[in-house]
Amino acid sequence: MSKRLKIGIVVLGLALLPMGCMVGPKYSRPEEQKAERYQNTEIPIDTAKSVVNLKWFDVFDDDVLEGLINKGIENNYDLKIAMARLERARAELGYSKADLLPSFSYGGTINANKDAFIPSNVGVNMNWELDFWGKVRHENKALNAELLATDEARKVILTGIISNIAVSYFQLRDLDNQLDITKKTLIARQESFNIINERFIKGYTSEVDKVQIEQQVAIAEAGIPRIERQITFLENVISVLIGQVPGPIERGKSNNDQRITVDIPLSLPSKLLENRPDIREAELRYMAANERIGVAQAMRYPSFNIAAMAGFANSELSDLFLNSSYLQNASAGVVGPIFNFGKNKRRVEIFRQEAEQSKLFYQKxxxxxxxxxxxxxxxVKTYKEEWQARNKQVMAARKNLELSNARYYNGYVSYLEVLDVQRNLYEAELELSRLTQQQLSATVDLYRALGGGWN
Known part of the structure; x- marks a missing residue:
């Protein structure tokens, strides 16, 4: 058997070494403190349904809001950044996969002096580090898990963008309603001031009543620029969310006319593990960390290399490509650590503790x-109950104001009573407006918390 054939057999044998000798732990999903049911609902849970199958555009009944959400999906910069991260993670995985295959390179040297130490040469080289212990395969699995985790992180951002646009929109429409309430209150108080001022001039009422209503007019006037300032702030927030230059935001339905068009289906708490992208991301991060324990363990063992070259070399440049100048060679090598003062062992422990942190983060x-x-x-439950009670208060306060005005103008009570009733009505109407917004926002938060199908 020729020497060249023996080398070929050795090289082939090394290349065909079993690739299943992977060191490192096997992955298993961590145990969670699973809840059997939700405490704050009496709604029966239908495990055949899942909120993940309910799309966001089926939830809202406002074309303007849906248009804003679509703009956010298309233009939001956080989402674009998330997509760039996803493409980078995909490229990193492809880059790492190439380490499983041999690398090829070429080179050449031309020397005019035939007595040079290195003769003129040209050739092709091949180098291949065999992944005998699974170092590269573990890293590829880790990067694949990170790629999937990055995609889940993108979904988390997408979920946040849609829900933030919806909640900010409901808050904006609430401020619009508060502004309308305040302007109507100001008009009513100005009308009262005109009447009381007329009565004061004629001597039918005291200056105290006149000063008190002046104060209430000023309070209503001061409320208008404050609300307008908050409206501008929210318009800017929404503009950034939808990726456009800050400016006025188109309005659709008022909060009083908004309707959540579907009942949100509840599933078992354990279904959150399948629905919530942040939980899936956390598990995938743990999977990646677990794989890197294997990478660290593989680095404690020797690595095997195969190298080969073929080309031409000759001290005479004119004879470089003659058959007599042709040469080829193949070799195999091994290299491994002997003593590094515990660094290799500590490296494994570092990755093991990082995996433990990832597992705890997943459970949390x-x-x-x-x-x-x-x-x-x-x-959702308590805002509805609170809204119903507050609505009764508003109805009663409006009737009370009507009666108090009549009692005052007939001389039965002082204007102080009327002012007190006016303040109560104004505050109750503003609170009712806020509760309407909070009901809508709470439903969006529930849909998001259940891992709603924003994608």
Whole structure:
């Protein structure tokens, strides 16, 4: 058997070494403190349905709001940044996969002096580090998990953009309503001032009544620029969310006319593990960290290399490409650590602790998700109950103002009583407006907490 054939057999044998000798831990999903049911609902849970299958555009009944959300999906810069991160993660995975294959290079040297130490030469080289212990495969699995986690992170950002646009829009429409209430209150108080001032001039009422109503007119006047300032702030917030230069935001339905068009289906708390992109992202990050333990362990073992070259070399440049100048060679090598004062062992421990942190973060993410659903369920229920009570208060306050005005103009009570009733009505109407917005926002928060199908 020729020497060249023996080298070829050795090279082939090394190349065909079993690729399944992967060191490192096997992945298993961590245990969670699973909740059997939600505490803050009496709604029966239908495990056949999932909010993840309910698309956001089926939830809202406002074309303007849907248009703003579509602009956000198309133009939001946070989402564009997330897409760039996703493409980078995809490129990193492709870059790492190439390490499983041999690398090829070429080179050449031309020397005019035939007595030079290195003769003129040209050739092709091949180098291949065999992934015997699974170092590259572990890294590829880690990068693949990170790629998927990055995509889940993109979904988290997408969820946040849509829900933030919806909540900010409801807050904006609430401020519009508060502005309308304040302007109507100002008109009513100015009319009262005109009447009381006329009565004061004629001597039918005291200056105290006149000063008190002047004060209430000023309070209503001061409320208008404050609300207008808040409106501009929210318009700027929405403009940034939809990726456009700050400016006026188009309005659609008022909050009083808004309707959540569907009942949001509840699933078992364990379904959050499938629905919530942030939980899936946390698990994938843990999977990646677990794989890198294997990378660190593989670095403690020797690595195997195969090298080959073919080309021409000759001290005479004119004879470089003659058959007699042709040469080729193949080789195999091994290199490994001997003693590094515990660095290799500590490297494994570092990655093991990083994986432990990722696991704990995943378990915490699940608890946070369940608590957010519990809070959202409670918010939806209690805001509805609070709104109903506050609406009764507004109805009663309006009737009370009507009666108090009549009592005052007939001389039965002082104007102080009327002012007190006016203040109560104004505050109750503003609070009712806020509760209307909070009901809508709570429903959006519930949909988001359940891992709604924003995609």
């Amino acid at each position: 993410a699940y608890l946070i998700a369940v608590s957010e659903v519990e809070q959202s369920l409670k918010d």
